[in-house]
Amino acid sequence: MRGAILYGPRDVRFEERDAPTIIKSTDAVIRISATCVCGSDLWPYRGISPVAQPTPMGHEYCGIVEEVGSAVTSIKPGQFVIGSFFASDNTCPHCQAGYQTSCQHKEFISTAQASRLRVPFADGTLVATPDVPSDDLIPSLLAVSDVMGTGWFAADAANVKPGMTVAVVGDGAVGLLGVLSAKQMGAERIIAMSRHESRQKLAREFGATDIVTERGDEGVARIKELTNGIGADAVLECVGTQESMMQAISSTRPGGSVGYVGVPHGVELDGEGLFFTHVHLHGGPAPVRRFLPDLIDLVWNEKINPGKVFDLTLPLDQVAEGYRAMDERRAIKTLLRP
Numbered sequence: 001m002r003g004a005i006l007y008g009p010r011d012v013r014f015e016e017r018d019a020p021t022i023i024k025s026t027d028a029v030i031r032i033s034a035t036c037v038c039g040s041d042l043w044p045y046r047g048i049s050p051v052a053q054p055t056p057m058g059h060e061y062c063g064i065v066e067e068v069g070s071a072v073t074s075i076k077p078g079q080f081v082i083g084s085f086f087a088s089d090n091t092c093p094h095c096q097a098g099y100q101t102s103c104q105h106k107e108f109i110s111t112a113q114a115s116r117l118r119v120p121f122a123d124g125t126l127v128a129t130p131d132v133p134s135d136d137l138i139p140s141l142l143a144v145s146d147v148m149g150t151g152w153f154a155a156d157a158a159n160v161k162p163g164m165t166v167a168v169v170g171d172g173a174v175g176l177l178g179v180l181s182a183k184q185m186g187a188e189r190i191i192a193m194s195r196h197e198s199r200q201k202l203a204r205e206f207g208a209t210d211i212v213t214e215r216g217d218e219g220v221a222r223i224k225e226l227t228n229g230i231g232a233d234a235v236l237e238c239v240g241t242q243e244s245m246m247q248a249i250s251s252t253r254p255g256g257s258v259g260y261v262g263v264p265h266g267v268e269l270d271g272e273g274l275f276f277t278h279v280h281l282h283g284g285p286a287p288v289r290r291f292l293p294d295l296i297d298l299v300w301n302e303k304i305n306p307g308k309v310f311d312l313t314l315p316l317d318q319v320a321e322g323y324r325a326m327d328e329r330r331a332i333k334t335l336l337r338p
């Protein structure tokens with residue numbers, strides 16, 4: 001079997017690897033129908049997160065179950081399934097509370113840019129679709145595996161409710177799907193912060209009512225201007241830098257909430273400054289598993305089309321070009337077909 005391996009900064013290769021097999025009785029092995037490159041894959045790709053040794057890549061996936069271990073009961077060979085980037089038992093106290101990415105037995109899925117994948121805790125991790133989907137549904141079902149679920153968690157963590165004014169910091173795939181999520185949750189006004197015309201267009205398609213091109217303090221001032229000096233009720237932080245985090249907190253009204261899902265890189269918050277903002281902060285690795293059944297349902301019934309964030313589709317063996325296109329911001333998100 002061949003899959004993507006990151007050797008160092010901007011060096012992704014498509015190489016022969018061992019095919020996955022059932023190791024534990026709770027495992028499944030799936031044949032990947034589609035996988036993709038994540039914005040978070042760009043941190044090691046750019047050398048910002050160091051890579052110590054050649055590392056298999058990929059944590060977004062959907063596909064057909066080929067084999068299950070002897071203890072797997074609900075997932076069966078032949079089913080089309082979607083899982084999140086953390087395998088979870090879905091039974092421990094944290095899973096029961098809806099925080100499957102903090103599962104007491106969580107295992108990170110990190111080898112999905114390949115033709116086959118081993119998934120631990122198959123019964124807890126995977127959700128099957130009602131039937132094998134038609135080809136045109138696959139991009140949106142794949143999106144549910146991470147970006148859509150993460151955008152949804154950003155909106156959920158920011159307590160988006162009908163009628164609210166929502167601001168979204170970040171115009172990557174997660175930010176754009178945060179816009180879509182806020183729209184689904186009934187937000188009345190959605191302010192997308194973006195400087196890129198193609199991304200602004202998609203943001204509007206997903207439900208953005210206003211676009212703010214300014215960043216940092218100027219971006220905050222613009223949000224205040226658009227909200228009569230009050231600030232947004234809910235802000236979705238979908239980047240993970242110091243600037244984006246401060247922009248999100250400062251754009252939120254007292255009593256409002258920030259949902260932050262950008263993986264923080266060098267973010268430091270000042271306790272005293274935070275104290276006087278009166279802002280709720282909630283975020284972390286999105287517990288996508290909590291949202292999978294509902295999001296699959298929305299896609300299956302064609303209520304949402306999150307697959308639109310994939311503006312480049314390549315055969316999996318061209319994975320290196322997929323990374324390059326996203327690194328150079330020629331593509332929002334690359335879908336890969338084995």
Ligand SMILES: [Zn+2]
Pocket residue numbers: 088089090091092093094095096100102103104105106
């Ligand atoms: Zn658990």
